[in-house]
Amino acid sequence: MTSKIVKLPEDISWKKLKADFLKRNRRWMKKKSGTDKINGALRTIVLACLDSRIPVDLIFDAVPGEILVMKNAGNEISEDVWRSLLLATYGIGARHIIIMGHTHCGTAIRDNESKVSGVKKNIGGETLAKLEDYSGKELADFLGLFNSGDDGIVKNVHGQCAILQKKFDDLIPKKDHPNIVPAMYDIETGELTFL
Secondary structure (H helix, E strand, O other): OOOOOOOOOOOOHHHHHHHOOOOHHHHHHHHHHOOOOOOOOOOOOEEEOOOOOOOOHHOOOOOOOOOEEEEEEOOOHHHHHHHHHHHHHHHHOOOOOEEEEEOOOOOOOOOOHHHHHHHHHHHOOOHHHHHHHOOOOOOOHHHOOOOHHHHHHHHHHHHHHHHHHHHHHHHHHHHOEEEEEEEEEOOOOOEEEEE
16 A cells, blocks of 8 residues: 655644645545535444544445544543533434454553553653542553553453443433444454454
């Protein structure tokens, strides 16, 4: 896979970045497809990792208006994700929720002490203490880190599916339960696998 992606310097100004984003938006406006009238036509929500290598709409060959996309680090069922899933389930009648992990996930570092230590060092001791005090959790738990490798990532996907299923079981009438589907995306090949 060839790429024309260029990593910008850390010190790029907002003015330059904004100009680039607007130029990109004008290109998008010329080729835009899909609809602005229908939201969630495929009645499917995909919760994926925020990793920029995970282009959810492209993975599913979807156009605007077809699928709802949510992204966060490690495709975690947080309270905000739960709130949004409920709104989509009842608001637009979403019937399927795909929780999609991916290979080479940056959240899959829990068992790599040097990477966890590097994150802690980058955050800094004072900020780390504030974050742990704020969350009441150790950093790895607060960030939702999980073990590395495809096994760790698949285990996380299944775990998030179980958390979500329990929320629906405990709080929502059975007739309103969507299908919860675990999936894995290979960032090197582009292949999607339903687990």
